Amino acid sequence: MFLEFFYIFVNIFCKIKYVIIYYILGGKAILHDIFYRQYNRVELRSKSKHVAIVTGGARGIGSSIVKMLMECDMHVVIGCINTENAKMMIKKLREQGVVKGEASVLELNLKSLKSVSKFASLFNECHEYLNILVNNAGIMFMPYEETEDGFESQFAVNYLGHFLLTHLLLPRMFEASRRFTTSPRIVNVSSCAHEVSPIINFDDINMTNFYIEQAAYAQSKICLLMFSKALDRRLKRAGSNIQVITVHPGIVNTELFNGTLVKLLAPWVLTIFGKTPEEGATSVVFCCIDDSTENAGGSYYSNCFPVKCTQYADDVKTQEKLYNFSNELIKKYCSNDI
Template sequence: MFVLIGIIVILLAVWYCVAVQRKITLKHLFRETSYQAYYYLLGGKGILEDYVYFRQNKTPLLPKLGEVAVITGGARGIGVEVVKKLLQCGMHVVIGCRNVDAGEKVAKNIRSCGITSGEVSCFLLDVGSFKSIRKFAELILNHFPRVDLLINNAGIMFVPYAETEDGFESHFAVNYLGHCLLSHLLLPHMIHTAKEKGSNCRIVNVSSCAYLAGSIHFKDLSMSAYYIPSAAYAQSKLAQVLFTKSLDSKLRNRNIPVQVHVVHPGIVNTDLFNGTLLKTVAPWIPALLFKTPEQGAETILHACLASALEGCGGSYLSNCSETTVSPKASSQKVQDRLWSVMLSSIEVEKFADLLE
C-alpha cells in the first residue's frame, strides 16, 4: 500500500513539474496523458489483430489497364507501396504531393525496381490548402478523361497546434476537410467514368483505429481552448469514418455508381511516428512489431481492387476484411451534423452539386 501511494505521489510530482515547465494546467496534462494511455491500448490491440489476421492481409492484383487512380500522399510511406502495386495493375497513377521532385524521384525508383507497366504522373498538391486542392483538381480534370480511383491517403499525426491558410486546425484540415473538398471536385468526373465502364468507381479514405479515441468537438473543432495533438488526430480520423458513411449512403440512395470505403491499414512503421515518444524511447519496437509499409498497403489495395466489394460501399476495412465501427461512427445524427459543417467549411451548398 505504501509503495503504491509512493508511486502515485511521484507520478503527481512529475505531472506537476511537466505542467509548470509547459505552462499548462494539471487538468490539461491529465487529459493528454489519458489520451496517450488510450493510444497505447489501441495500438497494442491493433498489433495483436495484425498478428492474428496476418494471413488474410493480402489481396490479389487485378488487370486495370488504362484506368486512372489519383492518390494523395503517394510519395512516401504506405502511399509509395500503393503506387507500386497499382502500376503493376497497368493503371495510370497520379500522385498528388507537396514536393513534386520527391514524387518524381519515387517514380524513378519504382521503375528502377523493374516495374515497367502502367504510367505515373506527379502534380503539386498541399491537402492543407483549399486553393492548392482546387488547382490540383483542375489539372486532373483537364489532363485525364477519366478517374476510376481516388485514394485519400495523405495525412499528418500529432503535430503542434497550427492553423491552415483557410483557418482550420491542421489535423482537421489535412486529414479530413481537404479530402472532402477533393472528393467533391472529382466526383462528377468519377460518376461519368463509372457510367461509361459499367462498374463502380471507388473513393478510399485512409483512416486509423485511432478514430476510436475521437470525438467531434462541434463547439470548438480546432480544440484551441485545450489543444491535445493526439485528440485532434483522433477527431480527424473519426471525421473520415463519418464522412465515408455519409457519402456512400447518399450515393447509394441515388443509385450513383461510386462507392466509398474507409481503411485502417494497421499499425505501420512509417515516418508518421518520427518524433513520437515511442520511437524516441524505444525505436526498436516499430521495426519489430509494426507492419511494414508494404503490408500496410494491402488493405488499401483491397478496397481499391477487390471484386467482392463491388457494390458494397460504406465499409470500414482492416486486414482486408470488413469490420464493424463504433456507435459514435455510425450515429446518423452525428453524420448529418458533421456533413453540414463540412459543406459550410469547404464553402459549397451541394456536394458535387448532386447530393443535397
Template sequence: MSLAIASAVILTSAAAIYWYVNRHKPLKYILSELRYALDMQGAGAGGLIDDWVNVWRNKVVLPDATRKIAVVTGGARGIGAEVVRGLLKSNMFVIAGVRKPEAMKKLADNMENGENVIAFPLDLQSMKSIKQFAENVLDRFPVIHLLVNNAGIMYGDYQLTEDGFESQLAVNHLGHFYLTHLLLPALKKGGAIGEAARVVNVTSCAHYPGKIYFEDINMKEHYDSTAAYAQAKLAQLMTARYVNKLLEEEGSAVKCYAVHPGIVDTDLFEKTMFKKAFPWAMKLFFKTPAKGAVSILHACFDKELEKRGGLYISNCIEGISNSFSKKLDHQERLFEISCELAGVDKANFGKA
C-alpha cells in the same frame, strides 16, 4: 500480483509526472489528455493484436486495370508509395498529389510501369492548392476510376492553416473532403453498374477513442494533439459512410470505403514518444509500408466489396469501429460542418 503492483506504480508515477509538467492547465484538461493518451495506447495495442491475428488475411490479387485512372494523395513515400506501386502493377495510370512532384518522379523511375505516373503539386493545408490540383487533374483526365485519400499527418503543435483550420483536421479530413467533392463528377463518369468507381479514405484504428468536437472542431478552446488526430481520423471514416449513403441514394456508380492499413512503420511516428523510447520495436512489431498497402489495394480492387459500400476495413476484412462513427445524425452533422468550412453547398456536393 507483483506485476500488477509494479504496473500500478508505473502508471501512477507517469500520471503524477504528467500532472506536474502540465499543472498550469485546468484539471479537466489534464484529465482529458490523460484519458486520450491511455485510450490511444489501448487502440494501438488492439491494432497490433489485430495485425498479428489476421496477418494471414492480408492478401490481394491485383487485376489488370489497363486504361483506368487513379488519383492518390501523398504517394511519394511510406504507405502511399507502395499503393502507387501496386496500382502501377495493375496497369493503371496514376496521378499523384504531392508537395514535391520531383520526389514522385524520382521514385517512379524505380517502379514497374513507372512511366504511367505523373505528379501534380498538392498541399492539403491549402484549399487554393487543392482546387488547383483538382483542376490540373480534370483538365487532362475528365474520367477517373479511383481516388485514394492517403496523405496524412499525426500529432505536432497547434497550428492553423492559411484558411484557419486546425492542421490535422485540414490535412487528414477537410482537404480530402473538398478534393472528393471536386473529383466526384469525374468519378461518376468512370463508374458503371457492377464496376463502380471507388473512393478510399485511409483512416486509422486511432479513430476509436475519438469524437467530433462539433462546437469547437478546430479545437481553439483547448488543443490536445492526440484528440485532434483521433477526431480527424474519425471524420475520414464517418465521411466515407455518409458520402457513400448519398451516392447510393442518387444512384451513382461510386462506392466509398475507409481503411485502417494497420500499425505501420512510417515517418508519421517521428514525433511520438514511442519512436523515441523504442525505435527498435517499430521494426520488430509494426507492418512494413508494403504490407500496410495491402488492405488499401484490397479496398481498391476486391470485387466482393462492390456490395458493401461504406465499409470500414482492417486487414482485408470488416474492422471494429466505434459507436460514434455509426450514428447517422453524427455523420450528417459532420457532413454539414465540413461543407460549410470547405465552402461547398451541401445540396450540390460532388456535382458538376
C-alpha cells in the same frame, strides 16, 4: 495565476491519459494485425485504362499503394507537396523493375483549400474520368497550427482537404461509372485512432479551448470515417455505383511515427511488430480493386475484411451534421448537389 496553473496541469494530465490510451489501442491493433496477417493479401489483377489518384503517394504506405496500382497497369496520379520527391520515387520504381502502368505528379497541399481546388482543376483538364481516389495523405500528433483557411492542421489535412477534393472529382468518377463495368472506388485511409475521438464540438472544431494533439488526430480520423458513410449513403440514393470505403491500414512502421515516444524510446517495437509499408498498403489496394468490395460502400476494413467501427462513428445523425457542416466550410470552392 491559480487558474492558469490548473489549466496547465489538466492539459498535461489529459495528454498523458491520451498517450496511455493510444498505447493500449496500438497494442490491441498490433495483435489484430498479427492474428489476421494471413488474410492481408490482394491479387494485383490487370486494370488497364483505369485512372487512380493517391494523395500523399510519394512516401510511406502511399508509395506502396502507387506501386501496387501501377502493377495493375493503371495510370496513377500522385498528389503531394514535394513533387520532386514523387518523381524520384517513380524513377526508383522503374529501376526496381516496375514496368507496367503510368505515373504522373501534381502538386497538392491539403493545408490549403486553394491548392486542393487547383489540383482538381488540373486533373480534370487532363483526364476525362477517374476510377479510384485514395485519400491517403495525413499528419499525426502535430502541435497546434492553423492553416491559411483558419482550420487546425490535422483537421484540414486528414479530413477537410480530402472532403473538398472528393467533391471536386466526383464528376470524373460519375464518368468512370458510365464507361466501365466495375464500380469506381473512393478509399479513405482512416485509423483505429477514431475509437478514442472525443465527441465532435461543432462550435469549436479547431479544439482551441482545450487542444490535445492526440485528440485532434483522432477527431480527424473519425470525421473521415463518418464522411465516408454519409457520402456513400448519398451516392446510393442518387443511383450511383461509386463505392466509398474506409480502411484502417494497421500499425505501419513509417515516418508518420517519427517524434513519437515509441519511435524515440523503443523503435524496435515497430520494426518487429509493426506492418511494413507494403503490408499496410495491401488492405487499401484490396478495397480499390478486389471484386468482393464491388458493393462494400459504407464499410470499414482492416486486414482485407470488414470490421466494426465505434458506435459513435456509426451515428447517422452526427454523420449528417458533420457532412452539412463541412459543406458550409468548403462552399467558397465547391457547391455540390450530393
